[in-house]
Amino acid sequence: MTEKREGEFSPKILVFSTNSISDPGIDLAGLLKMHYPPSAYTVSLPCSSGINPDWIIYAFKKGFDGVFIAADGTDCPYRDDCSELTAKIVQEAQTKAQDIGINPARIKMAAICSVCAEPFVNHMKKFSEALIKMGSIKNESGGKDVSS
Amino acid sequence: MKKRIGVYICHCGGNISDYVDVKKVMHSVENEEGVVLAKTTVFACSDSSQKEMVQDILENKLDGMVVASCSPKLHLHTFRSVAERAGINPYEYIQVNIREQDSWAHSDKPEEATEKAIRLVRSGIRRAAQAKPLTPNEISVTNGVAVIGGGAAGMRAAIELADTGLNVYLIEKEHFLGGRISQWGALFESGERGEELVERLYKEIIKRNNIKIWTGAEVESFSGCVGNFDLGIKIHPRFIKTDKGCEKFEEIIKQCPVEVPDEFNFGLTKRKAIYKNYKKAFPEQPAIDIDNCTKCGICEQTCPEVFDFNQKVEKLNLKIGAVILTTGFSPYEPKEGEYGYKNSDTVLSLQQFRRLMELSNGKLVFNNKEIKNIGFIYCVGSRQKGGDNKYCSRFCCTAAIHTSLLLKEKYKDIKTYHLFRDIRTYGKQELLYRDSCKNGDIYLKFDENQPPEVITEGENTIVRIKDLLTEGEEIEINPDLIVLVTGMVPRNNERLEKIFKVPIGRDRFFNEIHPKLRPVETVIDGVFIAGTSQGPKNLTESILSSLSSSAKTYSLLSGGTLQLEPIVAIVNKNACEWCGKCDEVCIYDAIEKKEAEGKTIAYVNEALCKGCGSCIPVCEQRAIELKGYTNKEIMGMIDGIMEEVNG
Amino acid sequence: MFHLEYDVMVVGGGIAGQETSLNLANMGFKVILIEKEPSIGGKMILLSKVFPTLDCASCIATPKMSETMRHENIEVLSYSEVSSIERIDKKFKVKILKKPKFVREDLCTGCQECEANCPVNVEDQFNFGLVGRRAVYIPYSTAIPKTAVIDIDNCILCGACERVCPANAIDFTQEPEYYTLKVKSVVLATGFNLFPARKKPQYGFGMYPNVMDAMEMDRLLSPTRPYNAVIRPLDGKIPENIAYILCTGSRDVSVGNPICSQICCMYSIKQAQLLMGALPLADITIYYIDIRAFGKGFEEFYQQAKDMGVQFIKGKVAKIEEIKESGNLKVRYEDIEGSGGVKEMEHDLVVLSVGMLSNPQITSSFKTEELELDEYFYVKQTDPLINPAKTNLKGIFAAGTATGPKDIPDSILSAGAASAEVAAYIRSLK
Amino acid sequence: MSWDQEKTLKYIKNKMKVSEKKVEETRKFMKIRKSIAKALSTGPKTIPQIAEIMNLPLSDVTYNVMTCRKYGYIEETGEVSDDDYYFYELKGRK
Structure with a gap:
């Protein structure tokens, strides 16, 4: 069931969302019955500035093909510099990824507001396409660590 | 285990x-x-x-x-x-x-x-x-509520909140209370006039000594958390002492030589640099529009004791437990040329027209022309398929029809044409529509894809419409005045949205959590919304939400204490090597340096920590986690998603 | 079990009554809630999904119902009626009649053994007669309290229920009970009545089985659907071509109800969207006069239905006739917008979008004074602009559709307003 | 034991009489139930097919079939006939 029909690959995306802004935006996409690839999975946190870059690397090790951070942008209820802090986290994770042979383009970040249903769906579609082009994480040296 | x-x-x-x-x-x-x-x-x-x-x-x-x-x-x-x-x-x-x-x-x-x-x-x-x-953190709460916006919804909420024993701060950006309703004239249902209603509310407010009013006041900053917020406000000077009266204000206003367009009348008239929105506006003292004042000093000659040109902008910090946003709406401003708006002397918005009616005595005259035929064009700025405002503005059908009834009452021979898409006089408002039809008002229906055309030729204006009610027949009318039935857009909530972090909806109004479960609450605990700040509403509906938000605010604060989410940062004492980065990044001063067991470590003050987790990624030792979102929990979730699914 | 004195009595356990009770209880007031049916929930709990978010009605209603039932400051009396309200000084003396359920609520576990063994069949009022129910029954699966009740008028006293009840909860010795309470204030959240479609005989409701009202259709679409499918009441056929007749009994002087019911446009659009999900091949036509999609998100919801392919025809329907052989219906309408004139269209199922009528029954409970109604028998709001819950009687307030047609969000807001006004009133008594 | 549990029934039986009409209606429903069961004993059928066997008006059959479905005597097979009717069968037989 996990494996797709031959020749088809649906990249697994881990989405980090935020409890009060981007997660409601993602909920709205569902409410409006807007479709995006079902291989996107959301883990919701209070704020994207609290993402531990290690989690991102861990996700790749476990087989996620991409990690998408649905940040709050200027809507963040915690702090005005949330975007910059989150961008730093992304940078750090990208460097770490590169160090172990993972394409840093597998980490993406965008601001998703609480009514950004359509942008979210578009991001998911585009990111999924980009990841299809990059191929499965299993093909990258630092990717899915089968032994773990 | x-x-x-x-x-x-x-x-x-x-x-x-x-x-x-x-x-x-x-x-x-x-x-x-x-x-x-x-x-x-x-x-x-x-x-x-x-x-x-x-x-x-x-x-x-x-x-x-x-x-x-x-x-x-x-x-x-x-x-x-x-x-x-x-x-x-x-x-x-x-x-x-x-x-x-x-x-x-x-x-x-x-x-x-x-x-x-x-x-x-x-x-x-x-x-x-x-x-x-x-275990949730229990904190004590501040007995204080700020109501932002002194229109009908805000004034009504202030009264209700004051009666529960809370200290209320009513903050109004203009120098006068009343908001949009004071511009409106006779109101649907009771016939009471907007100004009278404002007077009724104002008199109730000043009876209560636990309501403090600030007019000319703007919100500058907002911080803290539910139960204990700090609200920074900036109060612009009125240059007139509010504790002193003067019998001759009317005369003084007349003497002022400066004239500027009067926004209260949507530019239909001029006002002076010392002004009141209308004669019985509250607070009763006029205000001085210092940007336009030439400081000629004429006004000061009468009643000099009430003037004080040395008044400065004042900044205040208010301690509050919760806040209600009642910042209201603005009428949709048609684009230049939209149905001839601004291109022609015969086109007004509904809100402008209501002011014109208020200002008229005896005859209904605009631009020196007596108005005998009026064409109302509905859904201007609402239900725009391709435009910004996809929503219906809810109040305007009834408002336009009510206006038409008032006209007939006052000016017997006036003729009105209503160019509409759907007449939305829901509920008992339907009776107004029925009365209007009985009055002989003419209704013509147009398709959204074929809106009426307004053609201006000098002083003559022609409206051409394909009327769906008569099998799409093309009809031309030649009204003396066209009234664009303009809907509602949010009143400058962009700045406040940034300050209060309240999400806005697809319609750009403030958004509640859920229309049925939590209709006046926002995702920011302790920040409530009411009235037209959350979407188009008529007055009664605004008051319903205003009272609802007062009830919710009182429930929140009445206990004196609140349970806060225990989602706070926690330091692993063994791993922490105090480098101070967590302290640097924390904007809530929740991290302190502490000596424990022979070494310096970071300590989290749980009462101040908001649980954003910003300290997590900056810690090189990975010594900080967030309760409820620990590494084990997050990695466990990743594991749970990624293991193979069998069967 | 019962305190003799409460701060507030709320009459009616629908969404507005629950919301009012919960608000007041959360402010610390002691509330007694009186509901005439065996379960609280009112009309909302019977609905499928609700516009414009398409949340299931149960998802919104049941948590509120259980919170109401459980709240330490709220006492709920179901299957009870207010027999009198008398003003005594600053308070009210109220008499409540609690009808016998013949089932002990403290013992009943809701296991439905009694229902499985009862031989009687009568029309199920909570499914509007689309199916039957037993003489002993639980109103619906989401009922609160979820306890059985015996409809004694239809019981044949065979005793099967008493024999099989594992909890020994059946008790035929129950008698009506009367309570006298003292309350400081009363909130009337007595809701509305559906317009009885039989009052429009030209539409054939009650005569042609394939003409149903929208409440019945909502039942067919709800999770607790009586047919487990959308099929025609005549013959069980899956419909392919469904018509909605808006303004049935609203904006209609001929039936004495010239006002607009405010909800029918939207619930019809909602049902149309749900039907397109349930029956992807079906054609849906909505005959309307004006589409009143006025609330937050409503217009967008209406446009969405249009985009999904729901057909909207501006037309007044004059008459509906059954075609004998097929059970299909011929809808004769005045085509207002198209080429004009009177036209006919055939549909295999017709749904009448019935409106709201007032439910002024409570007025007869007032013994010492008269509750003022408006000209359509809704409770009159004496200061609608500033104190919308106020009635002509001091201390008596109204919430929800008791004062006029409202949708669910507006009912909830009006309940919020009523609770604020009541709270202020009670404080003023001190 | 079970007969002891009828004691409250005795109490009400002394107080009120059951009308013959109600008993008759109950008997009638039981009969209909049985004849629906009989009609389905030879295999799943649609409502028009059941109506033909029972010789009852269609809408009465729909009401009674759906009521029997609610009470758990019958259920739909999930199949739909060419002319758009569901098939119903006695519960328990598959």
């Missing part, structure tokens, strides 16, 4: 089970480590399901619970309280969203939706296995 977890997969009466094979999900997770029981339920949130859960927890000595159902925004609290009733810590309950983020989003791919549900539920089980009991 291993957790004993109960798992419930909700059908949501078909919302989930129509697309997700809930039985299969149940079977796929029932043998997961720690799962003692797994069940499906038609409505997890129903009373009988809740009772069953309590019983299951007690009988099976569960200490963890997972419900896979709708978004946690809807029923996290419902199930947390189930857990609590059964004696488990509410934070050992995990809600998994398989509706908004699964069955609905992937209704086109039921098989994949089922697989996603299995993975998500498993991830919830892993999280539950790692979840630790947490």
Whole structure:
């Protein structure tokens, strides 16, 4: 069931969302019955500035093909510099990824507001396409660590 | 000790089970480590399901619970309280969203939706296995509420809140209270006039000594958290002492040589640099528009004791427990040329026209022309298929028809044409429509794709419409005045949205959490919204939400204490090497340097920590985690999603 | 079990009554809630999904119902009626009649053994007669309290229920009970009545089985659907071509109800969207006069329905006739917008979008004074602009559709307003 | 034991009489139930097919079939006939 029909690959995306802004935006996409690839999975946190870059690397090790951070942008209820802090986290994770042979383009970040249903769906579609082009994480040296 | 977890997969009466094979999900997770029981339920949130859960927890000595159902925004609290009733810590309950983020989003791919549900539920089980009991922080709250916006909704809320014993700060940007309703004239239903209504509210307000009014005041900053906010406001000087009166204000205003367009009358008239919005505006003292004042000093000659040109901008910090935003609406401003707006002397917005009616004595005259025929064009700035405002503005059909009735009452021979798309006089307002039809008002219906054309030729204006009520016949009317029935847009809430972090909806108005479950609450605890700041409403509807938000505010603050979410940062003492980076990044001063067991470490002040987690990634030792979102929990969730799904 | 004195009595356990009770209880007031049916929930709990978010009605209603039932400051009396309200000084003396359920609520576990063994069949009022129910029954699966009740008028006293009840909860010795309470204030959340479609005989409701009202259709679409499918009441056929007749009994002087019911446009659009999900091949036509999609998100919801392919025809329906052989219906309408004139169209199922009528029954409970109604028999709001819950009687307030047609969000807001006004009133008594 | 539990019934039986009409209606429903069961004993059928066997008006059959479905005597097979009717069968037989 996990494996797709031959020749088809649906990249697994881990989405980090935020409890009060981007997660409601993602909920709205569902409410409006807007479709995006079902291989996107959301883990919701209070704020994207609290993402531990290690989690991102861990996700790749476990087989996620991409990690998408649905940040709050200027809507963040915690702090005005949330975007910059989150961008730093992304940078750090990208460097770490590169160090172990993972394409840093597998980490993406965008601001998703609480009514950004359509942008979210578009991001998911585009990111999924980009990841299809990059191929499965299993093909990258630092990717899915089968032994773990 | 291993957790004993109960798992419930909700059908949501078909919302989930129509697309997700809930039985299969149940079977796929029932043998997961720690799962003692797994069940499906038609409505997890129903009373009988809740009772069953309590019983299951007690009988099976569960200490963890997972419900896979709708978004946690809807029923996290419902199930947390189930857990609590059964004696488990509410934070050992995990809600998994398989509706908004699964069955609905992937209704086109039921098989994949089922697989996603299995993975998500498993991830919830892993999280539950790692979840630790947490205790909310109890804090005492400030007895104070700020109401931002001194229109009808804000004034009404202030009165209600004051009666509950709360200290109320009513903050109005203009120098006068009353907002839009004071511009409106006679009101639908009771016939009371907007100005009279404002007077009625104002007199109630000044009776209560626990309401403090600031006019000419703007919000500058907002910080803190529910129960204890700091609100920074800036008060612009009025240059007239509000504690002193003068009998001759009217005369003084007349003497002022400066004339500028009067915004209160939407530019139809001019006002002086010393002004009142209208004669009986409150507070009673006029204000000086210092930007336009030439400081000629004429006004000061009469009653010099009331003037004070040395008044400075004052900044205040208010301590409050909650805030209600009643910032209201602005009339939609048609684009230049939209139905001839601004290009022609015969086109006004409905709001302008209402002011014109207020200012008229005897005859209805505009631009020296007596008005005998009026064409109302509906849905201007509303229901725009391709435009910004896709929504219906709700109040305007009734407002235009009511206006037409008032006209007929006052000016017998006036003729009105109503060019509409759908007449939306819902409820008892329908009676006005009926009366208007009886009056002989003429209704012509146009299609959204073929809006009426306004053609101006000098002083002559022609409106051409394809009337759907007469089989699409092209009709020309030649009115003396065209009134654009303009809808509502939010009143400059962009700045406030940034300050208060209140989400806005697709319509750009402030957005509530849920229209039925939490209609006046926002995702920011302690920040409420009411009136037209959250969407178009008529006055009665504004007052309903204003009173609702007062009731909710009182419930929040009346206990004197509040339980705060225990989601705070926690420092691993062994790993911490105090480098100070966490302290640097924290904007809430929640991190302190502390000596413990012979070394310097970071210490989290839980009362100040907001739980954003910004300190986590900056810590090189990875010595900080967030309660409820620990490494074990997050990594457990990732594991749960990624393990292979069998069968 | 019962305190003799409460701060507030709320009459009616629908969504507005629950919301009012919960608000007041959360402010610390002691509330007694009186509901005439065996379960609280009112009309909302019977609905499928609700516009414009398409949340299932149960998802919104049941948690509120159970919170109401469980709240330490709220006492709920179901299957009870207010027989009198008398003003005594600053308070009210109220008499409540609690009808016998012949089932002990403290013992009944809701297992439905009694229902399985009862031989009687009568029309199920909570499914509007689309199916039957037993003489002993639980109103619906989401009922609160979820306990059985015996409809004694239809019981044949065979005793089967008493024999099989594992909890020994059946008790035929129950008698009506009367309670006298003292309350400081009363909130009337007595809701509305559906317009009885039989009052429009030209539409054939009650005569042609395939003409149903929208409440019945909502039942067919709800999770607790009586047919487990959308099929025609005549012959069980899956319909392919469904018509909605808006303004049935609203904006209609001929039936004495010229006002607009405010909800029918939207619930019809909602049902149309749900039907397109349930029956992807079906054609849906909505005959309307004006589409009143005025609330937050409503217009967008209406446009969405249009985009999904729901057909909207501006037309007044004059008459509906059954075609004998097929059971299909011929809808004769005045085509207002198209080419004009009177036209006919055939549909295999017709849904009448019935409106709201007032439910002024409570007025007869007032013994010492008269409750003022408006000209359509809704409770009159004496200061609608500033104190919308106020009635002509001091201390008596109204919430929800008791004062006029409202949708669910507006009913909830009006309940919020009523609770604020009541709270202020009670404080003023001190 | 079970007969002891009828004691409250005795109490009400002394107080009120049951009308013959109600008993008759109950008998009638039981009969209809049985004849629906009989009609389905030879295999799943649609409502028009059941109506033809029972010789009752269609709408009465729909009401009674759906009521029997609610009470758990019968259920739909999930199949739909060419002319758009569901098939119903006695519960328990597959």
